[in-house]
Amino acid sequence: MARGDLTIGGPPLKVVAGVPYPPQNMKSELLMTGVLQGKTVIVTGAGGGIGRAASVVLAKAGANVVVSDVVEESGVATLQEIKAGAGTGMFVKADLSAEHEVSVLVDRAVAAYGRLDGAFNNAGLEQCALPLHELTTAQWERALRVDLTSVFWCIKYQVLAMMKSGGGAIVNTASSLGQVAIQNASEYIAAKHGVIGLTRAAGAEYGSRGIRVNAVLPGIIRTPMIARLTEDARFAAFFEKLKDRHPIGRFGEPSEIGEAVKWLLSDAASFMNGAAVACDGGYLSI
Numbered sequence: 001m002a003r004g005d006l007t008i009g010g011p012p013l014k015v016v017a018g019v020p021y022p023p024q025n026m027k028s029e030l031l032m033t034g035v036l037q038g039k040t041v042i043v044t045g046a047g048g049g050i051g052r053a054a055s056v057v058l059a060k061a062g063a064n065v066v067v068s069d070v071v072e073e074s075g076v077a078t079l080q081e082i083k084a085g086a087g088t089g090m091f092v093k094a095d096l097s098a099e100h101e102v103s104v105l106v107d108r109a110v111a112a113y114g115r116l117d118g119a120f121n122n123a124g125l126e127q128c129a130l131p132l133h134e135l136t137t138a139q140w141e142r143a144l145r146v147d148l149t150s151v152f153w154c155i156k157y158q159v160l161a162m163m164k165s166g167g168g169a170i171v172n173t174a175s176s177l178g179q180v181a182i183q184n185a186s187e188y189i190a191a192k193h194g195v196i197g198l199t200r201a202a203g204a205e206y207g208s209r210g211i212r213v214n215a216v217l218p219g220i221i222r223t224p225m226i227a228r229l230t231e232d233a234r235f236a237a238f239f240e241k242l243k244d245r246h247p248i249g250r251f252g253e254p255s256e257i258g259e260a261v262k263w264l265l266s267d268a269a270s271f272m273n274g275a276a277v278a279c280d281g282g283y284l285s286i
Contacts, residue, residue, distance in 0.1 A: 128187060
């Protein structure tokens with residue numbers, strides 16, 4: 001029988017070429033919610049969008065989530081959502097453009113939970129929406145400081161903590177624009193290309209010490225940041241055209257990035273290191 005139904009202690013499974021599909025071990029992984037049970041994970045830029053959605057996903061997977069954002073009200077709202085779902089976490093206000101505040105963030109996470117197991121370095125700025133020749137040096141330097149230098153500081157202090165407790169996993173938010181380019185976003189594109197390079201370098205340095213470092217490359221995700229850009233006359237038509245660049249036929253949801261981050265932080269991704277993982281509905285494939 002090439003195809004059919006098979007029941008093994010549960011609902012029927014499809015049989016393809018004599019093999020149950022999905023495989024039983026895959027089915028168990030899909031149903032398992034506690035893949036990060038008891039692990040302590042920092043999420044930066046957690047006050048909204050991808051950061052908030054990822055924080056909730058990680059908490060549902062059993063993690064102690066250290067929610068961090070520069071805007072206290074937004075970060076606290078994320079923490080409340082976590083607790084409403086019976087998750088565990090705390091909020092630490094931090095401006096990641098200041099190295100000292102990054103160090104304090106990591107110290108507070110370790111002080112609260114005893115160790116640091118994972119981090120999702122997600123904080124960043126939206127694009128200035130200007131051609132390169134109109135960018136000021138101040139705009140350029142701020143973009144690089146928040147979108148790239150802060151990731152360097154995060155990795156620096158996170159690996160220091162992780163090396164004390166035997167290892168961990170780090171995921172950095174890059175972008176599909178970390179591999180390609182568009183007009184009027186040179187400061188953002190330069191920073192995100194840098195995040196991918198930094199991720200690979202850190203993975204090469206710390207993999208042997210039990211610390212995996214990977215990046216996610218979101219395509220267009222329906223976050224508040226993207227909503228503001230799509231309402232901008234300079235970008236609205238461009239974003240409409242972008243839907244055609246996503247073979248999946250739509251923009252992504254923040255929680256879909258959160259699920260990818262959850263996997264990369266989990267032991268299920270134990271051989272993933274130094275990777276730039278596109279979560280873009282196929283944007284980079286065409």
